[in-house]
Amino acid sequence: MSAKGASLKGLLLMALLVSHMLLTKEGVTSLPICPKGSVNCQLSLEELFDRAVKLSHYIHFLSSEIFNEFEERYAQGRGFIAKAVNSCHTASLTTPEDKEQAQQIHHEDLLNLILGVLRSWNDPLIHLASEVQRIKEAPETILSKAVEIEEQNKRLLEGMEKIVGRVHSGEVENDIHTSWDGLPSLQLADEDSRLFAFYNLLHCLRRDSHKIDNYLKVLKCRLIHDNNC
Amino acid sequence: DILQWPQISKCRSPEMETFSCFWTAGNFYNLTVPRILQLLYKKSNEEDWKECPDYITSGQNSCYFNASYTSVWTPYCVQLASKNEVYDKKCFSVDEIVLPDPPVHLNWTLLNTSQTGIHGDIQVRWDPPPTADVRKGWITLEYELQYKEVNETKWKELKPRLSTMVPLYSLKTARDYEIRIRSRQRTSEKFGEFSEILYVSFSQIGIGCDHCTEEVEFPWFLVVVFGVCGLAVTVISIMLSKQPRLKMLIFPPVPVPKIKGIDPDLLKKGKLDEVNSILACHDSYKAQLYCDDLWVEFIELDIEDPEEKNRASDTDRLLSEDHLKSDSCLGTKDDDSGRASCCEPDIPETDFSASDTCDATSDSDQFKKATEKEEDLLCLERQDNDESLPNLASTDPQHQHRNIQSENSNVWAPFDGSIESPHLSVHTQISNQNSLTSTDFYAQVSDITPAGRVVLSPGQKSKLGRAQREGCTEQNFTMDNTYFCEADVKKCIAVTSHEENEPCVQEQGYNEDGYFTTESLTTTVANLGASTAAPPSSEMPVADYTSIHIVQSPQGLVLNATALPVPEKEFNVSCGYVSTDQLNKIMP
Numbered sequence: 001m002s003a004k005g006a007s008l009k010g011l012l013l014m015a016l017l018v019s020h021m022l023l024t025k026e027g028v029t030s031l032p033i034c035p036k037g038s039v040n041c042q043l044s045l046e047e048l049f050d051r052a053v054k055l056s057h058y059i060h061f062l063s064s065e066i067f068n069e070f071e072e073r074y075a076q077g078r079g080f081i082a083k084a085v086n087s088c089h090t091a092s093l094t095t096p097e098d099k100e101q102a103q104q105i106h107h108e109d110l111l112n113l114i115l116g117v118l119r120s121w122n123d124p125l126i127h128l129a130s131e132v133q134r135i136k137e138a139p140e141t142i143l144s145k146a147v148e149i150e151e152q153n154k155r156l157l158e159g160m161e162k163i164v165g166r167v168h169s170g171e172v173e174n175d176i177h178t179s180w181d182g183l184p185s186l187q188l189a190d191e192d193s194r195l196f197a198f199y200n201l202l203h204c205l206r207r208d209s210h211k212i213d214n215y216l217k218v219l220k221c222r223l224i225h226d227n228n229c
Numbered sequence: 230d231i232l233q234w235p236q237i238s239k240c241r242s243p244e245m246e247t248f249s250c251f252w253t254a255g256n257f258y259n260l261t262v263p264r265i266l267q268l269l270y271k272k273s274n275e276e277d278w279k280e281c282p283d284y285i286t287s288g289q290n291s292c293y294f295n296a297s298y299t300s301v302w303t304p305y306c307v308q309l310a311s312k313n314e315v316y317d318k319k320c321f322s323v324d325e326i327v328l329p330d331p332p333v334h335l336n337w338t339l340l341n342t343s344q345t346g347i348h349g350d351i352q353v354r355w356d357p358p359p360t361a362d363v364r365k366g367w368i369t370l371e372y373e374l375q376y377k378e379v380n381e382t383k384w385k386e387l388k389p390r391l392s393t394m395v396p397l398y399s400l401k402t403a404r405d406y407e408i409r410i411r412s413r414q415r416t417s418e419k420f421g422e423f424s425e426i427l428y429v430s431f432s433q434i435g436i437g438c439d440h441c442t443e444e445v446e447f448p449w450f451l452v453v454v455f456g457v458c459g460l461a462v463t464v465i466s467i468m469l470s471k472q473p474r475l476k477m478l479i480f481p482p483v484p485v486p487k488i489k490g491i492d493p494d495l496l497k498k499g500k501l502d503e504v505n506s507i508l509a510c511h512d513s514y515k516a517q518l519y520c521d522d523l524w525v526e527f528i529e530l531d532i533e534d535p536e537e538k539n540r541a542s543d544t545d546r547l548l549s550e551d552h553l554k555s556d557s558c559l560g561t562k563d564d565d566s567g568r569a570s571c572c573e574p575d576i577p578e579t580d581f582s583a584s585d586t587c588d589a590t591s592d593s594d595q596f597k598k599a600t601e602k603e604e605d606l607l608c609l610e611r612q613d614n615d616e617s618l619p620n621l622a623s624t625d626p627q628h629q630h631r632n633i634q635s636e637n638s639n640v641w642a643p644f645d646g647s648i649e650s651p652h653l654s655v656h657t658q659i660s661n662q663n664s665l666t667s668t669d670f671y672a673q674v675s676d677i678t679p680a681g682r683v684v685l686s687p688g689q690k691s692k693l694g695r696a697q698r699e700g701c702t703e704q705n706f707t708m709d710n711t712y713f714c715e716a717d718v719k720k721c722i723a724v725t726s727h728e729e730n731e732p733c734v735q736e737q738g739y740n741e742d743g744y745f746t747t748e749s750l751t752t753t754v755a756n757l758g759a760s761t762a763a764p765p766s767s768e769m770p771v772a773d774y775t776s777i778h779i780v781q782s783p784q785g786l787v788l789n790a791t792a793l794p795v796p797e798k799e800f801n802v803s804c805g806y807v808s809t810d811q812l813n814k815i816m817p
Contacts, residue, residue: 057415057416060416061416064416087273087274095302097300097301097302097303098246098296098299098300098301099245099246099296099362099365099367100296102367103365207302207322207324210302210324210416211302213416214366214367217366217367217369218365218366218367220366221364221365221366222365222366227364227365228364229363229364229365229366
């Protein structure tokens with residue numbers, strides 16, 4: 001029952017957090033909304049990109065915060081940092097690693113890559129939201145953020161699919177994403193190992209959300225503003 | 230000196246395309262053979278440590294990694310080592326160490342000035358750091374501006390913002406300002422270095438207000454002084470104002486204990502008449518307040534009075550204890566009239582208490598304080614009570630007892646019950662002295678005087694004056710006897726029978742309740758004795774009202790006067806004494 005109570009509290013807190021976030025940060029709510037199901041409603045590509053960038057920025061912001069909180073709460077003195085020469089499950093996706101590569105890659109490919117990364121994170125985020133609750137005395141903020149990230153990630157995925165539908169001229173490429181097999185590590189009995197698994201996952205989440213945020217900004221400047229943001 | 234090892238102080242990327250690492254050499258370098266420090270690095274997916282590609286570009290004790298060596302989201306590890314030893318190691322990824330360069334090209338323009346020319350608004354503009362590729366969106370920066378007056382020490386900060394221009398409002402044109410800006414990557418926490426300081430001077434533009442240097446400071450002192458004065462004036466004026474409502478609003482009166490309808494000043498001043506009249510209206514009030522006090526007072530008074538002591542036997546006293554309470558009600562002090570009803574407020578009909586009240590108040594010398602007012606009150610009370618008439622009637626037998634020199638006669642037994650007689654005798658002994666007033670069972674109230682006195686109908690009642698009393702006392706009725714012969718009563722009555730009717734409550738020092746009349750006495754006597762040698766016609770024995778009152782069982786019964794003729798014969802037999810059996814026979 002405590003878990004349920006905690007989840008209720010978490011939901012409430014999340015609702016408050018979301019409303020706070022949306023109001024204080026660059027609110028996604030300020031953008032015009034296209035009602036669901038309306039056929040004629042056509043958001044411009046610029047608006048789609050604006051929303052996507054705002055969402056990706058928000059997700060990265062949450063990821064940074066949840067990582068910082070987790071590190072502060074659980075990682076001190078455990079030497080996690082030293083072990084963080086890690087490989088994220090999305091490492092197999094060859095994404096641009098510097099500015100030249102990002103500028104040279106074709107925007108459709110880049111969009112596909114973004115989609116791939118987002119899809120790869122669908123599953124881990126769901127499990128993160130559920131497993132983080134089992135951490136002993138997990139703070140409410142971490143719980144709420146985990147839930148929020150998972151939700152926003154879904155929204156960004158939908159938005160990206162819309163953008164890809166608009167931008168893509170040719171066939172839709174195959175769905176490129178990597179599967180995640182880290183769930184057992186999140187459920188290890190040994191607390192240290194389990195916390196380290198969380199630490200890695202959150203670290204990877206922060207990195208990948210930063211990547212996506214950057215790629216989208218580059219794409220936006222390239223496609224919408226013609227490299228003149 | 231403390232030995233300090235070489236250590237990597239920081240690694241930093243200004244634009245997320247290159248990065249540099251800096252270290253400190255430590256102080257052992259001078260002490261021993263100079264060693265050459267190397268910085269080795271390794272990407273996470275590599276095995277070997279590589280040496281720093283550029284030791285020069287970033288300055289001394291630094292290593293510069295250009296764009297070709299930089300992979301943004303790839304974890305790096307660098308270590309500071311000499312040939313044999315590793316002194317320090319750090320692992321990071323480039324996106325985590327981004328610290329932008331400071332903005333450049335700061336300038337300001339005047340927006341407008343205030344009417345007085347003392348204040349002005351300016352707009353500050355700048356350019357992002359040249360190294361950061363903001364245009365292509367590779368990096369997103371936000372800026373924080375700080376400003377202060379030239380001679381101040383503390384900087385004022387503005388919130389970080391994305392735009393590269395910011396207005397500053399309400400700057401004093403007489404003063405010069407300094408402005409500086411720093412930037413950071415949008416999702417980071419750490420800021421880069423501050424830009425160069427921008428100096429703002431209004432006098433350069435020519436709008437400086439030299440003679441405005443005297444600032445109009447807020448006149449706190451004057452405000453406080455005038456505020457206090459104004460407040461004091463307001464308060465005083467409110468207090469002195471005649472407007473009660475305003476006064477009540479601002480200074481609500483503190484509620485003091487108060488009894489509805491009773492003015493505390495009145496009580497203090499001690500005008501008994503008014504007080505008594507007021508108190509008469511508060512039956513419950515009396516009931517609650519005075520019972521116990523009366524009890525105590527009564528006891529005290531009782532002891533003090535030698536006559537009482539003489540009269541009352543121990544038995545009587547004991548017996549009277551039961552009624553002392555009610556009597557104590559009677560033992561009213563001047564201002565406590567109506568206590569009688571207080572003590573037994575729940576017994577409306579059986580006015581044992583009521584009668585006692587009347588008795589007590591009207592009573593003995595002990596209660597000399599009992600004034601006309603008391604009588605007035607009692608009468609008034611009676612008037613106010615619904616039971617007044619019945620009370621009167623019911624009290625009659627008892628009163629009659631008392632009337633007769635505080636001795637109970639056998640004559641009265643049928644009315645009150647023989648058992649009751651001792652009670653009554655006691656009552657009368659205690660309560661009455663030399664009082665011969667008697668009343669009918671009932672007396673019709675014909676009028677109420679403005680003063681509050683009750684005027685009883687003449688045919689029914691005659692108030693005994695002192696003469697009556699004296700007349701009766703002359704008879705030398707034995708006070709100790711519970712009973713006395715009807716002959717004696719007759720005499721008493723005869724003497725008094727000629728008395729004219731008097732108002733119920735009258736004379737000063739008249740302790741008897743006004744409702745006692747010789748007539749009632751006469752009536753009963755006449756009935757009992759079947760003798761028509763009753764008092765003159767003016768005092769026809771039959772009262773306007775008769776009733777049967779059933780007093781509480783131990784106290785016997787009160788019979789209707791008209792019903793009395795039946796037992797006359799029997800009563801004739803004994804001298805003023807009727808036993809309970811006889812009484813029972815009498816009763817239908």
